[in-house]
Every structure is written in C-alpha cells, then in structure tokens.
Amino acid sequence: MTRKKECIAMLLAGGQGSRLGGLTMNVAKPAVLFGGKYRLIDFTLSNCFYSGIDVVGVLTQYKPLILNTYIGTGAAWALDSQDGGVSILPPYQSREGGKWYEGTADAVYQNIEFIDFQDPEYVLILSGDHIYKMDYAQMLAFHKRTGADVTISGYTVPWEEASRFGLMITDENQKITRFEEKPKNPMSNLASMGIYIFTWKVLREALLRDHDDEASQKDFGGNILPTLLAEGKNMYAYPFNGYWKDVGTIPSYYEANMELLDPDCPLQLQDRTIPVYSNSENTKPQYLGPEAHISTSLVCDGCTILGDVHHSIISNDVFIGRGAKIRDSILMHGAVIEDGAEVYDAIIDEKYVVERGRVVGRPHAGAKEITVLSNNDTLTGLTGK
C-alpha cells in the first residue's frame, strides 16, 4: 500500500493541438519541441518536481508513442521516487467496455480508481502544453488558507485575447463570483490558466454527477466549474504573475520561441536555480567551423555549424553547411541546411533537408507569415495564416 499523498497531479496530455499544423502531425501537442531541446511537457513536469508533487498521472490519447517514450519512468524530471512517480494513463477497457476520453473531465472521471488508490486530500489538474515556471506548493497553500473547494490559477490577459479563455470575476478576497468559458463578449480579463486544485471529495462527486449528465460536454471549463459555482461551492482565483504562455497557434509558437532570445525574457531558461529538466539525449558537443558566424542564438548538442546563424533556435543534431544563412528561424532536431541555402523567418521541422542553394522564407516576414517546412508532404509550405 502506498503512503497517503496530500496532493497528486493529473496532467492532461491528450490534446492534438491541430492549430499547430505539421508540428503535431506525428506527436501530441505536449511533445512538440520548444526552445531547442525541450518538449512542451517538460515545463509542467519540472514544475511538479520543483513543487514537491511526486505522483503525476499523465492522461494521454492522441499520438502518444513519442510522448510515452519520452516520459518513460519520469526519471528525467526526478519523478521516479519509490512510492510515487509518473503513471501514463491512456483510456482502458473495463467490464462495461471501453471508450475514448470524451473531454477533460471525462479523462479524469475514467481514472477515479487511480486517484482513489493514491487517496489524496487534493488533486491538481494540469495541462501538458503550457510554458511557465510555477510553484504549485504556493497555490496549494493558498487553497488551504482560503478553505476553498476549488482554486483556479488566474492570469491577467490583454482584453483583445480574453475571449479565448475561461474568464473570472472575483471579489476583493479573490473569491470567484462569476465564471464564463470563452464568452464572446468578455466581462473580465482575468483568465483561467487551466490549472486547478480541487479538494478531491468535491471533485469526485462532481465528476460522478457530470458523467450521468448526458447534456454535458464533460469539460472542466465548460461544465464542472460553472456547475460547482452555481451550487455555491467556495471557489477562489489564485493570482499568478510570472511568465505563462499557451502556444496554441503557429504564430504564437514562433513568437514564444523568439522571446527566448531576448536577454530580458522572464522565462530565464538559463537560470540554474530553477532548472527546466528534460529527457536529454546522449549527444556529442556542438562544433562550429572555421568560417562560422553565430550571434543571438540558442544551439543544442550535436550540431555542426559551418555557416552564418543569427537570431535563431537550433535543436539537437542540426547541420548547417558552408555559406548557409539562417535568420530569425527555428530549426528542429536533425534538420539539414545544405551549403549556401538561406532560411528566413521559418520553422524547419525534424529531419527536413533544405537543399543546396535553396532560399526559404522571406526576410522579416514576421510571425504571421512564417514558413513551415515539414516532411509531411501535405503540409509543406503551410503558413501560419
């Protein structure tokens, strides 16, 4: 029998991320590469370790192979403890049959047994595709201090983006008085980050009732939270002021990557006191040739750079030939830029080869006109528009 845990995490990682086009053709959104060596899920898993949460159930569904292999035992995030660890939870068969996860709430509902087995006091619901550093222990302390049934992590977003989010209105004590999922006319710009702490008893009961409600979409934002608020449960918004990004589209993905090259970027990947862990490969150091030029860039292990690179992010094992020119671009694992080729404002997907002398993209095209080149034929030339 495992020791009782105060708080465990359920990490929703089944999303397809269809607006990321070719980047999620073969992988789930949480497995998309970011900042050279990272995958999106690294941020959430690293936060779990940093916050002392050592039981993490990862709910997978869409294209899980790379994600499952990548997560492994969770050792890369120091989550392979003796009485905890990472459990990958795909949909499964029971006596009554089996079915896909139909919504975020249904995914957790189908794993009630897993949570009951851990017997926690609180359950933290996380998404595997956000970029941020956060100490969930502080949010849990807030949840206990306010005596809440539900705590939603809130982030102030620009008004023009507000309607993409679940929005909250709170009183002076951060108690939520109104919650609306993606309203057309935003009544607030305090957005739900999709990070919730529930007192397990409250959530368990809500999930059971929601499951029986045939009209329900089985979604946290759309169903569970509005229902609980309407029932008069104690719900609080935990204000988060750090860096947080939900990279749902190609332009926002590109912009978030480019922000890493800004020395004032608040994410601070280089900050060695709060590291972001990842499942690092065994790859030799990078080699820069006698005629290489490189500035304002991030470069990962195993690369060979013989050409000219400026303001770009270069993942593992990329080859950049003599006289090649790379500007304002993201090159994924194993991409090959042959001699003399030029790449401007582009995302070059894993193992894609830009042939000798070819020119890709347009200088200073900007995030909205990004060129994406992928080995998935149908998507070659897809732009961010």
Next chain:
Amino acid sequence: MKKTIGIILNNPDLSLGELTYVRSAITLPFGGRYRLVDFALSNLVNSKIRKIGVFASNKYRSLIDHLGTGQEWSLSRKSQDLMILQGGIPSYLGRSHCAVNLEDFHDNMGFFTHSSSENVVICASNLVCNLDVSKILEYHESKDADVTLVTQKRLGHMESLPDDVGVEADESGRVLSLSMGNSKNLGRIYLSVMVIRTSLLLRAIQQAMTTHSYDLVDILARLTKSLQVYSYDYAGYIRRIYSLQSYYQASMDLLNPSVVQRLFMSERDIFTKIKDNPPTQYGPSAQVTNSFIASGCDIEGEVNSSILFRESDVGPGSVVKGCIIMESCQIGRDVILENVILDRSVTISDQVVLQGTPGNPVAVRKGTSI
C-alpha cells in the same frame, strides 16, 4: 561470443599536474562533456559486455560520482553489471606501479571467480578511442588464443614512451617476444588493451601472490613461447593520454571534424553521465569559430580553436583562443586566455591575461579564482 567480463584499469601514478590534483586520470574531463573512463566503458558496453569492473584508486570520489548506478551506459544496478573494484593499494604502500597489477586483481578475487566468464578484456583508462572490442574477441576466438594484445604498427613519426611495451609478432600474428622499456626496434607497440582467458588470468594471479612478481605484462613476456599470445593490429584513431601536453594535443584533435566522426560515430556511441542543461546561448557580440562547445554555456565574447565544457560562460570583450575550458568556469569581461587549460569551476576576473604555448599550455587548478 563466449561470456566475457571487462576490466578497466586505473593508474594512480599517472600525473597531469594540476589536473590530477583532485582526481586520478581515469576521470579526467575530456572533449566538452566526457571523462576518460567513458571511452573504455563505452567500448566494452558497445560490444555487449555486461559485467564490468572499474578499478578505483585513492582519489575515487569523482569516479563514484560519475559512474553512479551505470544506467547511462545501459548497465543495470539490479544485476550488478558494474562494479567498482578497490585498487591502487600497492601504490599507496610506495611500491612502484606496474601496468596490470595482479595484486590489485587479487584484492578483488570474488569478482573474477563469481562470474563464469571464458575471457576477460583488460583496458587501460587513458585511451581516447572508439574500439570495436567485439572484433578483437572474434579474432581472439578464431586464433584460439590464450592472450590477444591490441597493438599498433610502429610508424616513423610515432611518439616513444618510456613505458612502451614493444611487440614482435610473426606473419600469423603470433607474438614471439615482448620487450619492456627498450622497444624501439620491435615492429609494434602494445596499446594497453588485452583479452586473456579467465582460467589463465586466475592462475597468474595465484602465482603472482607467491612469487611477488605482480606485473601481468611482465609475466606474459616470459611465457610467449609456451602460451598462444597473439597481436591484433588496430589502425583506427587512438590517442594515449600520459601528460599535460598529450592531453592538450588529443583535445585539440577534436577540432578536426574527421576525428570527431571516427570517435563519436553513431553506431558506437560514447556514453557519459547526462546532465540537464539549457541550450548554449550565443549573445549579440559572440564570435565563435573552430570550436567544440557543450551545452549550457553563455558566450558573449570571442572563442577560437577551443574546447568548452558544459555551463561555462565567456564575458563580452574576452578572447579565448586555443584553450580547454572545463565545466562551470566563469570568464569575465575583456579577459585574454591563450593556450590555457582551466579545470572545473575556475573564475577569471575582468581583464586578466593568461598565455601559454601549444607545447606548454598553462593549467589552472579546479576551483581557483584569478
């Protein structure tokens, strides 16, 4: 392939000045992220040898730390694939070191007697090479040899070391004689890697304890007539690290892409302890050419013909040329370093100038602030 165990030797007497002050040469950092032991260990693992003993010596902390449970080399803790063996005791007692010291082996008899191996591969730990050990084992079995010595044909320009063992072999590869020290006139030199039948090794250990003659190579030299000793010629890339200069030269070889390709070929990886670092960050004023650079560095200055280990920073206006900068070094602004080796965690203040020569690089001890 017959069941084989691997042994990695440790030479506690091998000194590289400041660089062996805190560690023995077996864990000398090399090539941006590796340590010397990684080459021998990866070569054994890549040949599917799953029982490996590594000799520790008096300065063992970095060895234990580096090897951990062995999982980075796919060695399992549960089945005790990797054992740290105690060694170097004769050297403490003031006795001179010999290349393969059977007294050290005797102190770890259980390791040899518990495994039912047919052969033992014995590797020195100061070799930088990517050696296909399985080929050597095939050769050893095809010759039905008692001992196979890995050798290199002597070429005109080759360095000659006082400890060299010369090997004279006939056309079939059968070793006719071994000569210690004065080896210049023999056709081959021994590269400090051998395969030996386990039964023969065990007999040699027992005998050494009664005769007090502990050097296995010396014993073999006297038995070339009665034993089947063969030489296996290795013609690939190999560097022996025996001094600060040879370390510096072997490191600078990594600036030649064809050497890197032969050493880190993907079908036979060199494994090492994995550390989680962010990508290396090149600032707006960075100028980096002809260099081999690990992850987690932050480079604002000029770096040329150098090796940078993980998490080292070079400040703006600084020039680093012909240098080996080990892990976690901090180089301030407007510094000039030329032909310098900085051991780990060295801090260089703004405007400091340090210059050595390629033949005589300046080495700075671990943790120093200048």
